[in-house]
Amino acid sequence: MAQSKQDPRIARKLAIRRKAQRRHSHFYQRCAHWSFNRQTGGDQPPIHWHRERWMLAATALLITVLSGFLIPAWATAMKPVATQPVEHTLLPLALPKVEAPSLKSPAMEDWRVLQVRSGQTLADIFQSQGLSLSDLQRVVDNAGDAKTALHNIRPGQEFDFLIGRHGNLEGIRFDKDESTRAIIRLDGATPSMNTVARTVETREQIAHGVIDDSLFAAANKAGLSNAMVIKLADLFKYDIDFVQDLRVGDSFTVVYDTVYRDGGYLREGDIVAAEFVNQGQRYTAYRFKRADGSIGWFSEDGRPLQKSFLRIPVDFTRISSTFSAARMHPILGLMRAHKGVDYAAPTGTPIHAAGDGVIKFRGWMNGYGNFVIIQHNSQISTAYGHMSRFATERVGQHVRQGDVIGYVGMTGLATGPHLHYEFRVDGVQRNPQTVTLPKPEPLPGPQMAQFKSIVVKPQLARLTEIDNNYKLARAQSTPRSDD
Known part of the structure; x- marks a missing residue:
């Protein structure tokens, strides 16, 4: 009988087994008796219990016994402990009435x-x-x-x-x-x-600066706006000629208010106190409320800063011609006296009355063009020439210091727009830049004492402290030269 073919899969498994037995023959020879499925021949029993088999059987029995004890114990430990129920007492509580919400929400207004x-x-x-x-x-x-x-x-x-x-x-x-x-x-x-x-509050600010180029440049560097620079110059314009008197190294300190509304910045307020050092001369200004409720600015000696006359009747110009006994006239070409000061300014710049008085003349004057004369008292008068046009005042009308009486021009004998300004005493022209102006009267006794104690003393201490701190900071930042 022909031998039947063997299944290829079985043949492959047998081949793999024979190969493993050949490669690990030493292991199989040493542990062959561990097998429970060894084929025996003859009359030998199918299983022979060697020492190794007894050890395997004992290990299996031990695991079975331990499992019977451990699993119920673990289940008991995980079982929640029964507790006695806690009795609660319910009390009635009155709740506030809540209105049902409106189905309509208010529309936002745009x-x-x-x-x-x-x-x-x-x-x-x-x-x-x-x-x-x-x-x-x-x-x-x-x-x-x-x-x-x-x-x-x-x-x-x-x-x-x-x-x-x-x-x-x-x-x-x-x-x-x-x-x-x-x-x-x-x-x-x-x-x-x-x-x-609306909630309005004022907060004080402090600025300090030294002039090394111009007043505006120094003030802006110190954090002051152009409007605050105008206010500062307006305070000291009676004592300082801001066109001609400023020098490099002049300094200023300003304490001023800023106004806030509803917590937001609104605008700059007024100057509270100020100090200006011009060519070594110190000038001060302090805000003070008089007994009649009016507010003014005063120097440390209690005299109003507002003098009887303005030094310069136009704002921030340059001097194009000074007071002189003999000057070559730019048009006539002749040597003649120039008995006033010429302030060059753009056409249309407002011209202010230098002091309180009455308009004595308003019209055309040869050489002067449009010309105005103001009589201030029995001795003093001021004159204004080369105006482009007049303001609304008429002859005989009373004007106050600072009122606009006309506008800069170049009418008459003039080569460019400027104001020709004269200061006359008993009809004789004097140099407006050097003439001695009368001092205003100081505050009366009771107000002077209040001014000194409430205003000058604390503000002067602040100005002095600021000045000292600045000098100290400047000294520390200046490098020392080696001896």
Whole structure:
């Protein structure tokens, strides 16, 4: 009988087994008796219990016994401990009544904020929002005591408009004054106006600077705005000629207010105290409220800074010609006296009255062009020439110091726009830059004592401290030269 073919898979397994037995023959020879499935021949029993088999059987029995003890113990440990139930007492509690929420949430109002530009009128602002002059009239009619604010708008001021879906005016908000906001509503049955108070506070600021180029450059470096520089110069203009007297190394210290509204910066306030050192000469200014409620600035000796006369009747110009007994006239070509001071300035620059007085002459004068003479008292008068045009004052009208009496020009014998200014005593011209001006009267006794104790003493201490700190910082930053 032909031998049947062997299954290829079985043959492959047998081949792998024979190969493993050949490679690990030493292991199989040493541990062959560990097998429980050894084939035996003859009359031998199928299994012979050697020492190794007894050890395997004992290990299996031990694992079985331990499992019977450990598993129930673990299950008992994980079982939660039964606790006695805690008794609770329920007390009635009255709850507050809660109103059901409204299904309608209030709509957010969309206010348009508009800032006034230079040259704009209130009518222009309303028309820019698509509103008519009748809308403006309704607002004015319902503004009440806030009407004045609508007639005196200024650049930068804000107006808030509430416009309806159909383009109709429903409300307007604006500043009645610095600390009050006016709100006019036109969307109800009848127009209404109410006011809201705003929190306004002042904070003091301090600036110190040294002039190494110009006053404006030094002040801006110290953190002062151009407007505050004008205020500083305006305080000391009676004693310092800011056109000619400033020198490199001059210094200033300013204590001034800043105004905040609702926590935000609003504007600069007034100068509280100031010190200016010009060519080694020290000048001071302190703000003080007089007994009549008016506010003024005074020097340390209690005299008003505002003198009887201004040194310079125009703002920040340059001197084009000084007072001289003999000068070559630029047009006539002749040597003749120049009995005044010429201040060059752009055409149209305002000219101010140097002091209180009465206009004695206003008209054309040969050589002077448009000419004004102001009589201040029985002895002193001032004269102003080459004006481009006059202001509104007339002959015989009383003017106060600082009033605008005309504008810079080049009428008459002039080669360029400037002011020719004369200071006359008993009809004789004196040099406006060097003439001795009368001193104003100091504060009366009781006010002087209050001024010294409340104003000068604390502010002087602050100015001195600032000056000393600056000198110390400057000394520490200056490198020492080797001896």
